[in-house]
Amino acid sequence: MKGICIILGCWLAGNILSEVIGGYISGNIIGMLLLFILLCLGVVRGETVRQPAKFLLGTMALFFVPFGVGIIDSYSVILDNAVAIVVAVCVSTFAVIATVGYIFQLLNRRGKNG
């Protein structure tokens, strides 16, 4: 219960901060950063939030089912742009994998040798 309260508290604080900065980033993403910082500083112990966090992360897939169902109302938008979307997704996914893998390996190797 304490863990849930901390997670909700981070979210709430995130929403307030989001308002302050004019909604540049949504509150739950700021909340994620706040929780991470609190855990790193030792203000919140990992133990306290582990159980609810693991539960939420483990069942996260369920939570976005309703958005997937939304395709029933917006499939025509996807079909209208199908070619562009398929090309963009494929090229971009391959580019990201290659860029990240290559850069990470290069820098990680250099770090170990030097």
Add this chain to the structure above:
Amino acid sequence: MGSIISSELFLLTLTIALFLLSGWIFRKTHFMLFHPVLLTALAVIVFLKLTGIEYPHYKESVRMLDFTLGMSVVALGYLMYEQVEHLKKATLPVIVATLAGCFVGIASVVAIAVAFGVDRDIITSIAPKSVTVPIAIAISEPRGGVVAVTSVVVFCTGVLGSICGTKILDLIRVKDPMARGFALGAASHGIGTSRAIELGAVEGAMSGLAMALTGFATALLLPLVERYLY
């Protein structure tokens, strides 16, 4: 009977039950296209079509899941904390690779979509495609993106990356297990991470870290890209 079927309680119970059933089918078959989210969404769509319940009514009825989705974004902070040792061990590659991957991911999608003349709201919907669904929705929804398009595109990116990822990494000779895991998580979020966990513990941990960091970096970068690129 009709009032029971269209009640909040029934639709919520049905969604969770279908999700559990889909999870069971997925574990039995291990076939990517039988992913629980996909199966559940399809089953719910069939149900709505058969009963004539409208999507807005369904969405409103299961809004509790919206709320828990918001909570699970915050919980990603715990996932990041669990990997903080890996972050310390390879700070420079982690930060540079995250930013580079994030930039390449957003810029390439936006550039291709603009070249095809795609509408602005659809570009916003597909730009956060490499990010885990809850963060992608948190990015796309307030900017006028179509969240259904976002979730479908993010899902497809995840499947694509987890199927082709290791082949691409082999092709460009990325052999470092940390780099391989990180690349999978950066490009294809949670679905890539489950693939990375199959490869090994190091790959899995790096992939989870990449997923959380890429999500955060994309939330920071995308509004800038939106302002200056399209």
